[in-house]
Amino acid sequence: MTTDATAIAEREASRCVSCGATLRGKYCHACGEKAFNPHEHSVKHFLKEFIHTLTHIDSKFFKSLVSLFCKPGVLTRDYIAGKKKSFTRPITLFIIGNVLYFFVQPLANINSFNSTLRHQIAPRMLHGPWAQRLVADKIKTTDFSSAAFQEFEQRYNAKSEQLAKTLIIVQIPLFALLLGLSHFYLKRFYFDHLIFATHFFAFLIYLNILATLGVFVYLKLGSNNLNFEVAFFIICIIYLMFALHNAYRQKPVVTLLQSVLATAGFVVSLFVYRIILFLMTYATVS
Numbered sequence: 001m002t003t004d005a006t007a008i009a010e011r012e013a014s015r016c017v018s019c020g021a022t023l024r025g026k027y028c029h030a031c032g033e034k035a036f037n038p039h040e041h042s043v044k045h046f047l048k049e050f051i052h053t054l055t056h057i058d059s060k061f062f063k064s065l066v067s068l069f070c071k072p073g074v075l076t077r078d079y080i081a082g083k084k085k086s087f088t089r090p091i092t093l094f095i096i097g098n099v100l101y102f103f104v105q106p107l108a109n110i111n112s113f114n115s116t117l118r119h120q121i122a123p124r125m126l127h128g129p130w131a132q133r134l135v136a137d138k139i140k141t142t143d144f145s146s147a148a149f150q151e152f153e154q155r156y157n158a159k160s161e162q163l164a165k166t167l168i169i170v171q172i173p174l175f176a177l178l179l180g181l182s183h184f185y186l187k188r189f190y191f192d193h194l195i196f197a198t199h200f201f202a203f204l205i206y207l208n209i210l211a212t213l214g215v216f217v218y219l220k221l222g223s224n225n226l227n228f229e230v231a232f233f234i235i236c237i238i239y240l241m242f243a244l245h246n247a248y249r250q251k252p253v254v255t256l257l258q259s260v261l262a263t264a265g266f267v268v269s270l271f272v273y274r275i276i277l278f279l280m281t282y283a284t285v286s
Contacts, residue, residue, distance in 0.1 A: 061096065064088040068203055072239050073246030076196045080247075090198040094169070097205035102165055105208075108215040112208050112232060113273075114164035117156045120278045127275055134282060152285070160281040167277055168205070171269045172197045178265030182258060183248065196247050203239060207232070237263055 014023050021030035028035070064087045067075040075087060088096070119125070121132045121144075132144075139152045176197035180190055211232060241259040244250075250258065 060086065060088045061093070064093055065206065068093070068199060068206070071246065072203075073196075073199075073243035073248075076199045076243070076247040077249070079195055079199075080192050090195050090202065094172075094198050094202040094205065097202050097209065098165065098168065101205050101209050101212075104212050105165070108212045108219060112204075112211075112229070113168050114161055115274050115277060116160070117153045120274065125274075126271070127278070131278055131282075138282070156281055156285050159285050160277060163280055163284075164277060167273065167280065168201065170276055171273045172201055174272055175200070175265055175269040178268060179262060182261040182265065186248065196243070200240065200243060203243075204236065207235065236266075240266070 015021065016023055016028035016031060016035075019028065019031045021028055023029075023035050026035055064075060067078075067087070076090075079087065079090065117135070120128070121135055122128045125131070135149075135152070139148045173194065176190065176193040179193040179196060180188070183193065237259070240262055241255065244258050244262060245252070245255040248255070248258070
């Protein structure tokens with residue numbers, strides 16, 4: 001009986017626990033699953049794997065972050081070329097930044113990706129008059145100084161603040177599409193532009209984190225009346241120009257022209273994002 005049980009255990013151990021294929025090494029040749037080892041269920045092994053994974057992720061993450069800030073576009077170029085092992089994946093880098101921003105942003109109550117209700121319905125906005133009519137219809141008043149509007153505005157801004165942190169991602173595929181249209185002559189895959197857009201918006205998020213921390217310290221020192229929006233936009237455009245040059249490897253004159261087109265694309269993606277943010281917030285605010 002013992003011999004039969006041992007034989008069965010050995011036979012089961014020689015097969016992949018996921019797909020049942022016969023194992024020919026440490027990993028399954030069919031699906032890539034690692035061979036089952038009972039010793040891996042020990043607490044010692046768990047702690048060892050946890051420490052290894054944590055330090056490995058930290059190393060890759062900080063290396064990617066340094067490259068993202070100090071070498072605009074190089075991280076994108078290397079990733080597209082297949083150099084992926086030493087760096088954090090673009091979408092992971094973006095998501096980590098989003099999570100960090102979620103916790104850091106309340107320190108100074110700054111959100112460059114959000115638009116308040118008054119900003120959304122402002123006449124200078126292309127969708128402002130249309131947004132005004134929707135809001136007026138919802139609260140049954142055209143008096144935007146009334147108590148009814150102020151109450152709705154408070155609920156709207158609170159909801160918009162929440163949604164803005166998660167809806168940022170909608171700008172990535174749109175911006176990538178506009179990059180693809182302006183770089184059509186390069187015959188690049190949409191994937192390449194998608195990676196560039198993901199890295200660019202990841203940079204924007206981490207820049208927002210640094211700006212928020214800076215404003216927080218600035219306010220704690222007793223200062224006020226700080227307006228960094230213009231400086232923030234200028235930094236983004238300069239970064240975009242260098243990133244385009246390093247990622248696409250084009251002549252300076254062509255890069256300059258592409259920077260103008262990319263800036264226009266960024267503005268368009270931001271405009272579409274604000275409309276989506278308004279509609280999502282409008283639909284969810286009671």
